[in-house]
Amino acid sequence: MMQDIEQVSLQSLLEAGNFDEARSMLIPMQSADVAEAIDELPDTYQAVAFRLLPKDEAIEVYEYLPAKVQQSLLTEFRHPEVLEIVDRMSPDDRARLFDELPAKVVRQLLLQMSPAERNVTALILGYPADSAGRLMTSEFVTLRETLTVGQALERIRRLARSSETVYTLYVTDDFRHLIGTLSLRDLVVAQPEYLIQEIMTREVVFVQTDTDQEEAARLIQRYDFLALPVVDREQRLVGIVTIDDLMDVIEAEVTEDIYTAGGVQSVGDEYFKTNLLTVARKRVVWLLVLLVTNTATSAVIKGQEDLLQQVVILTAFIPLLIGAGGNVGAQSSTVVIRGLNTDEVRPSQMAKIVGRETLAGLLLGLLLGTAVTFWAYFLERNFGVALSVGLSLIAISVIATFAGAALPFVFKAMKFDPALMSAPFITTAVDVLGVMIYLNIAQLILQV
Amino acid sequence: MMQDIEQVSLQSLLEAGNFDEARSMLIPMQSADVAEAIDELPDTYQAVAFRLLPKDEAIEVYEYLPAKVQQSLLTEFRHPEVLEIVDRMSPDDRARLFDELPAKVVRQLLLQMSPAERNVTALILGYPADSAGRLMTSEFVTLRETLTVGQALERIRRLARSSETVYTLYVTDDFRHLIGTLSLRDLVVAQPEYLIQEIMTREVVFVQTDTDQEEAARLIQRYDFLALPVVDREQRLVGIVTIDDLMDVIEAEVTEDIYTAGGVQSVGDEYFKTNLLTVARKRVVWLLVLLVTNTATSAVIKGQEDLLQQVVILTAFIPLLIGAGGNVGAQSSTVVIRGLNTDEVRPSQMAKIVGRETLAGLLLGLLLGTAVTFWAYFLERNFGVALSVGLSLIAISVIATFAGAALPFVFKAMKFDPALMSAPFITTAVDVLGVMIYLNIAQLILQV
Numbered sequence: 001m002m003q004d005i006e007q008v009s010l011q012s013l014l015e016a017g018n019f020d021e022a023r024s025m026l027i028p029m030q031s032a033d034v035a036e037a038i039d040e041l042p043d044t045y046q047a048v049a050f051r052l053l054p055k056d057e058a059i060e061v062y063e064y065l066p067a068k069v070q071q072s073l074l075t076e077f078r079h080p081e082v083l084e085i086v087d088r089m090s091p092d093d094r095a096r097l098f099d100e101l102p103a104k105v106v107r108q109l110l111l112q113m114s115p116a117e118r119n120v121t122a123l124i125l126g127y128p129a130d131s132a133g134r135l136m137t138s139e140f141v142t143l144r145e146t147l148t149v150g151q152a153l154e155r156i157r158r159l160a161r162s163s164e165t166v167y168t169l170y171v172t173d174d175f176r177h178l179i180g181t182l183s184l185r186d187l188v189v190a191q192p193e194y195l196i197q198e199i200m201t202r203e204v205v206f207v208q209t210d211t212d213q214e215e216a217a218r219l220i221q222r223y224d225f226l227a228l229p230v231v232d233r234e235q236r237l238v239g240i241v242t243i244d245d246l247m248d249v250i251e252a253e254v255t256e257d258i259y260t261a262g263g264v265q266s267v268g269d270e271y272f273k274t275n276l277l278t279v280a281r282k283r284v285v286w287l288l289v290l291l292v293t294n295t296a297t298s299a300v301i302k303g304q305e306d307l308l309q310q311v312v313i314l315t316a317f318i319p320l321l322i323g324a325g326g327n328v329g330a331q332s333s334t335v336v337i338r339g340l341n342t343d344e345v346r347p348s349q350m351a352k353i354v355g356r357e358t359l360a361g362l363l364l365g366l367l368l369g370t371a372v373t374f375w376a377y378f379l380e381r382n383f384g385v386a387l388s389v390g391l392s393l394i395a396i397s398v399i400a401t402f403a404g405a406a407l408p409f410v411f412k413a414m415k416f417d418p419a420l421m422s423a424p425f426i427t428t429a430v431d432v433l434g435v436m437i438y439l440n441i442a443q444l445i446l447q448v
Numbered sequence: 449m450m451q452d453i454e455q456v457s458l459q460s461l462l463e464a465g466n467f468d469e470a471r472s473m474l475i476p477m478q479s480a481d482v483a484e485a486i487d488e489l490p491d492t493y494q495a496v497a498f499r500l501l502p503k504d505e506a507i508e509v510y511e512y513l514p515a516k517v518q519q520s521l522l523t524e525f526r527h528p529e530v531l532e533i534v535d536r537m538s539p540d541d542r543a544r545l546f547d548e549l550p551a552k553v554v555r556q557l558l559l560q561m562s563p564a565e566r567n568v569t570a571l572i573l574g575y576p577a578d579s580a581g582r583l584m585t586s587e588f589v590t591l592r593e594t595l596t597v598g599q600a601l602e603r604i605r606r607l608a609r610s611s612e613t614v615y616t617l618y619v620t621d622d623f624r625h626l627i628g629t630l631s632l633r634d635l636v637v638a639q640p641e642y643l644i645q646e647i648m649t650r651e652v653v654f655v656q657t658d659t660d661q662e663e664a665a666r667l668i669q670r671y672d673f674l675a676l677p678v679v680d681r682e683q684r685l686v687g688i689v690t691i692d693d694l695m696d697v698i699e700a701e702v703t704e705d706i707y708t709a710g711g712v713q714s715v716g717d718e719y720f721k722t723n724l725l726t727v728a729r730k731r732v733v734w735l736l737v738l739l740v741t742n743t744a745t746s747a748v749i750k751g752q753e754d755l756l757q758q759v760v761i762l763t764a765f766i767p768l769l770i771g772a773g774g775n776v777g778a779q780s781s782t783v784v785i786r787g788l789n790t791d792e793v794r795p796s797q798m799a800k801i802v803g804r805e806t807l808a809g810l811l812l813g814l815l816l817g818t819a820v821t822f823w824a825y826f827l828e829r830n831f832g833v834a835l836s837v838g839l840s841l842i843a844i845s846v847i848a849t850f851a852g853a854a855l856p857f858v859f860k861a862m863k864f865d866p867a868l869m870s871a872p873f874i875t876t877a878v879d880v881l882g883v884m885i886y887l888n889i890a891q892l893i894l895q896v
Contacts, residue, residue, distance in 0.1 A: 028651045032670050153636065160637040167615050167632070167674075184615070184632060188601065189608045203476045221699070222480050224692040226615075226674065243691060244672040247698075251669070254702045255786055261709065262782025263775055272787060272797075276804065280811045283779050287816055290775050294768040295823060301764040302827065308760050315756055315763045316749040319879055320742040322767055326774075327711055327738050331731050334710025338703055356724065363728045368735055375743060379750065431767055 010037055014045045023052040031057065035064035047073055059085060063093045067100040074105070083112050090164055091117070092137045092245065095124040123238075132216045133209030135249070136230045136239030137164045142172045143196050145180065150192035156184070165242055168227045171200050176236040178204055178229055206231050209238060214253050217246040218343065257341055260419040261334070263287070293428040297322070297435055304439040310448050313380050314439070317389045320372070321438055325396040325430035328364060332357045332404030333422045340412055341419075350409040354402065361401025365394035384446045392438040396430060399437075403429040458485055462493045471500040479505065483512035495521055507533060511541045515548040516721070522553070531560050538612055539565070540585045540693065543572040571686075580664045581657030583697065584678045584687030585612045590620045591644050593628065598640035604632070613690055616675045619648050624684040626652055626677055654679050657686060662701050665694040666791065705789055708867040709782070711735070741876040745770070745883055752887045758896050761828050762887070765837045768820070769886055773844040773878035776812055780805045780852030781870045788860055789867075798857040802850065809849025813842035832894045840886035844878060847885075851877040 013022040026034050026049070038049050038061070050073055053061055062070060062085055074086075086094060086109055098106045098121065110118050120138045127133030141159050143152050152169070160166050169187065171180035180200035190199050206229045207216045220228050220243055228246075230239040259265070265282040274282075301308070301318075308314055336353065339345030345353060373390030377383060403426045408418035442448075461470040474482050474497070486497050486509070498521055501509055510518060510533055522534075534542060534557055546554045546569065558566050568586050575581025589607050591600050600617070608614050617635065619628035628648035638647050654677045655664045668676055668691055676694075678687040707713070713730040722730075749756070749766075756763055784801065787793030793801060821838030825831060851874045856866035890896075 030651070030653060030671055032672070157637050160633055166636065184636070185608055188614065188632070188636075189605050203478070205478060221692075221695050223478055224480070226691075243674075243695075244669075247669050247691075247695065250695075250698070251790070255790070258706060258709065258786050259782060261706065262778050264779050264782055272783075272793060272801065272804075276808055276811065279808050280815070283776075283808075284812060284815055286779075287772060287775055287812065288819065291768065291772060291816060291820060291823075294771045295827075297767045297771075298764040298827065301767070302761065305760045308763055309757060312753045312757045312760075313750065315766070316746040318763070318766060319745040319749070319770055319883070320739065323742045323745075323770075323875070323879070324735060324739060327735055328731075330710050331712045331734075334707060334712055338706050342699070342703070360724055360727050360731075363724065364732060364735065367728070367732055368739060371736065372739065375739075379743075379746065427771070431771070435767070 010049070011041055011045060014041070014048055019048075019052055022049065026052060027054070027057070031060040032064050034061045039066060039069055043072065055084075059088050063089060067097065070097055071101060074101075083109070087113050087117050090137050090139060091120045091124055092135055092241075094121055095134060098125060127209055130213050131209060132207045132211045132213055132228075132230050132241055133239070135213055135216070135241045135245050136209070137242070138239050139164045140168075140170060140227075140229075140240045141166055142170050142176075142237065143182075145171050145173075145195070145197035145200065147196050148192065149187055149190045149194045149196070149199070152187055152196055153192075156187075164240070165227050168225070168240070170229055170237055170240070171196055172237050178206060178231055178235065178237040180204065181229065204229065207241070208233070213241075213246070213249045216241055217250045217253070220246050221250075257337075257419055260417065261337070261423075263290075263423065289424050290427060293424050294431065296428060297431040300432055300435045300439070304443075307439060307443055307448050311385065311442065311446060313382065313385055314388070314442055316379075317372075317376060317385075318435060318438070321389065321392055321396055322431045322434050324368060324372075324393060325400045325434045326427060328361060328397050329400035329404035329426040329430050330423075332361070332401045333408055333418075333426060336405050336408045337418050337422065340408060347409060347412060350406070354405045354409070357401045357405035358398060361398045362394070364401070365397030368397065369393040385442065388438065388442040388445050392434065392441050395437050395441075396434040399433055400426065400430045458497070459489055459493060462489070462496055467496075467500060470497065474500060475502070475505070479508040480512050482509045487514060487517055491520065503532075507536050511537060515545065518545055519549060522549075531557070535561050535565050538585050538587060539568045539572055540583055540689075542569055543582060546573060575657055578661050579657060580655045580659045580661055580676075580678050580689055581687070583661055583664070583689045583693050584657070585690070586687050587612045588616075588618060588675075588677075588688045589614055590618050590624075590685065591630075593619050593621075593643070593645035593648065595644050596640065597635055597638045597642045597644070597647070600635055600644055601640070604635075612688070613675050616673070616688070618677055618685055618688070619644055620685050626654060626679055626683065626685040628652065629677070652677065655689070656681070661689075661694070661697045664689055665697045665701070668694050669698075705785075705867055708865065709785070709871075711738075711871065737872050738875060741872050742879065744876060745879040748880055748883045748887070752891075755887060755891055755896050759833065759890070759894060761830065761833055762836070762890055764827075765820075765824060765833075766883060766886070769837065769840055769844055770879045770882050772816060772820075772841060773848045773882045774875060776809060776845050777848035777852035777874040777878050778871075780809070780849045781856055781866075781874060784853050784856045785866050785870065788856060795857060795860060798854070802853045802857070805849045805853035806846060809846045810842070812849070813845030816845060817841040833890065836886065836890040836893050840882065840889050843885050843889075844882040847881055848874065848878045 010022060010025060013025065034053070038046050041049055046069060050058065110121065124134060124136065139162055141156055141163050143155065147155070156166050167184045169182050169184065170178060171182070173179050180202050181204045182196070182200045186199055205219060205223055207219065209230055209232055216228055225243070227240045227242045229237055230241060232238050263283065263286045336345060369390040372393050373386045376389045377386035380386065407422045407425050411418045411421040458470060458473060461473065482501070486494050489497055494517060498506065558569065572582060572584065587610055589604055589611050591603065604614050615632045617630050617632065618626060619630070621627050628650050629652045630644070630648045634647055653667060653671055655667065657678055657680055664676055673691070675688045675690045677685055678689060680686050711731065711734045784793060817838040820841050821834045824837045825834035828834065855870045855873050859866045859869040
């Protein structure tokens with residue numbers, strides 16, 4: 001159960017200047033909850049509440065705060081205090097904060113940090129966005145293979161405070177090359193006089209600093225690890241990425257995938273705090289693209305004006321046909337795109353999967369086509385029109401599943417984002433070809 | 449980097465009967481990779497490869513195998529071997545396997561298991577699907593608050609082998625009530641003579657056995673924990689859920705959300721191994737629902753046959769208008785549904801968010817409406833038609849964003865899945881109202 005955050009009462013305590021009680025309310029809370037409580041306070045009280053926290057707790061809470069609040073707190077404080085917080089944040093969280101700050105502030109802060117922390121931060125900021133290097137922390141425990149288990153435990157006891165995790169330990173040689181790994185659990189159960197080299201695992205799964213974060217997230221999920229080591233081009237161990245950071249990566253990537261599929265450009269995870277003009281801008285490009293593709297359909301219909309004038313009722317089924325085609329196509333592209341994103345589907349399987357989906361399209365087309373033929377006949381008592389609608393739906397369903405399944409593979413191979421690119425092309429194929437097929441079949445059957 | 453799995457060569461080694469080499473190829477690999485390699489072998493070789501593994505490794509690999517392969521391996525083996533594997537699996541993985549097996553096989557297996565394991569499994573199988581109880585393991589370490597740090601470490605050393613995790617430790621009283629928690633890290637850094645009660649945290653975040661798995665996943669993500677304790681109705685500690693299992697929950701839930709948004713009923717994570725008839729069945733219900741809603745549009749168009757006969761070109765813009773409306777509506781519902789699913793949006797914010805989205809719809813409508821008026825005029829040189837199209841698009845865009853933003857809140861309040869229910873209603877609103885508005889505006893402007 002999440003602990004209840006008594007927001008009103010925290011604010012009223014602060015308003016009443018009852019700081020002792022406010023402090024004793026905050027201290028037993030989880031850092032994530034304290035951060036949320038502070039985030040929800042009016043701006044003027046955020047700094048007040050934050051300063052009530054003991055120093056160690058303050059750093060942790062600060063790391064949980066949204067970037068906006070982090071920044072405003074930075075400007076509220078006098079210098080030495082700011083510096084200490086920034087200096088003691090974990091390097092990966094600090095790098096993310098710096099990403100959001102104005103370059104001038106970052107330069108000032110960097111200059112005033114301790115040299116060791118400054119170097120680490122500058123290093124992390126140098127890696128490409130979305131790379132494992134950006135997400136890694138340099139605060140981990142390394143061991144030498146010649147240590148005994150007892151000596152290793154002693155070393156961990158000393159380093160635990162300044163390490164992000166002590167549950168996975170890394171064994172390096174004289175040149176900082178990663179040669180093995182072991183868990184704290186292995187160490188705790190082993191006899192104290194054993195050597196590290198006797199109990200470590202030599203087969204290490206690792207990533208490079210420039211490995212994509214999403215790939216790192218997939219690896220950690222695949223192997224059920226708690227952290228992944230990060231090496232540089234010379235295979236030297238330079239950092240680790242931990243599971244909590246990678247879970248956030250997965251969540252952000254998923255939101256992006258879902259937004260893309262819904263035709264919205266992602267704006268990070270603060271969508272509902274973005275201003276309205278930005279929101280409109282993030283959507284209008286996509287809508288204009290679809291408008292242009294839709295005008296092709298208008299042109300096709302205009303080309304068949306005579307037919308439609310003579311058999312007006314044909315018009316009544318156009319929305320139904322392109323609607324059904326769009327839905328069938330979206331179903332195929334949804335499963336294929338999700339499969340490609342989770343690596344469940346590999347590009348080499350294209351022929352098999354497109355074949356399978358197209359067959360499913362034929363099946364669905366036969367079912368829906370039959371249903372719609374009856375419905376159209378019932379509506380209009382015109383067998384020619386009803387048959388045209390039914391036959392067209394079969395053809396449209398096949399085209400839609402084929403396009404829906406094949407296009408994501410094609411765009412993936414061309415290094416485009418399948419989720420972004422597939423929909424307009426599927427829409428065009430379904431709408432333009434669909435209306436074309438429908439009106440031509442009708443012309444043939446009705447002999448107009 | 450993921451280790452290369454030399455599939456071809458493993459299979460050829462097995463075919464050649466070169467088992468020693470096959471074994472030495474498999475042993476250094478990660479369990480997840482061995483499971484994948486076995487999964488990809490032809491059926492006849494899966495059991496052969498599996499039997500090459502040392503016993504401890506075999507259990508781990510078995511837990512990573514897909515349910516289908518787990519089952520076929522079960523039937524391949526003689527009795528005592530099966531039993532030992534099943535007996536030694538972790539209880540939550542075993543419960544998941546049993547879920548997939550025929551009831552008769554489960555009964556047989558349960559009867560032959562050791563009483564302790566049988567009770568645990570029966571207990572887990574008794575919890576509702578998707579509950580934390582189903583996902584929990586009973587293999588965790590509990591401590592008493594009166595133990596010293598040294599004694600606690602000794603106890604962990606003894607229990608480590610039979611525990612799913614030793615990194616989070618739980619403190620219970622005489623009645624198994626959860627009274628505190630601490631991490632192995634806290635224990636390792638503390639002086640050996642300290643008492644557990646001096647270093648444990650008394651504010652424990654926990655879930656109930658019937659808490660939804662998705663909620664447990666959100667909690668572990670929020671607090672950056674590695675495991676969550678699970679208590680029964682009497683607040684007694686009965687199990688823990690670990691982060692690796694919860695990450696799988698998150699991935700499965702996301703796939704389900706994405707599938708639902710794409711109009712596909714989820715079939716678990718083995719979509720591409722499901723047979724074609726099931727695939728068609730999982731989609732056709734949805735398509736039939738949309739067909740029915742679409743027929744309402746046909747009826748509206750049929751009601752305006754006279755108008756369309758006189759101004760056939762009006763037909764040419766119907767696909768464009770309902771297409772654009774559908775897209776605008778999908779954008780709004782995408783951000784709102786995702787926001788509701790990630791708790792970024794709360795039901796209480798409905799008025800604010802619907803207002804905001806509708807305003808965005810007005811903005812987008814003005815932009816797109818202007819663009820489309822020019823385009824329609826260019827195509828047809830008929831100002832009345834062009835103006836009708838443009839004005840309708842503004843109205844449709846407002847309706848679509850309103851419906852797209854409001855309906856998810858309404859369905860959430862009614863305890864329906866917003867992702868599943870919103871689309872057909874948005875489609876109906878946009879198509880039926882859209883076409884109605886368009887044809888009526890045209891009639892007014894063109895005075896037909």
